[in-house]
Amino acid sequence: MAKFTILYGCGHIADAEVEGNQYEQEQRIAYLKICGRCPECEKKYGKTGQAARTEA
Ligand SMILES: [Zn+2]
Numbered sequence: 001m002a003k004f005t006i007l008y009g010c011g012h013i014a015d016a017e018v019e020g021n022q023y024e025q026e027q028r029i030a031y032l033k034i035c036g037r038c039p040e041c042e043k044k045y046g047k048t049g050q051a052a053r054t055e056a
Helices: 022-035 039-045
Strands: 002-007 013-018
Touching: 002 022, 013 022
Parallel strands: none
Antiparallel strands: 002 013
């Protein structure tokens, strides 16, 4: 497992731990940068796709 500090798709900077070989890691990082969520946002919105809708 390798650790990277990246700018996530959500707009936050955080560490990401990725597994696999170098190619797999690059793919994962590229994905996270585009549409990934940082750990904080994952906690907030969950890991399942859609951005949380604010119910007001
Ligand atoms: Zn975030």
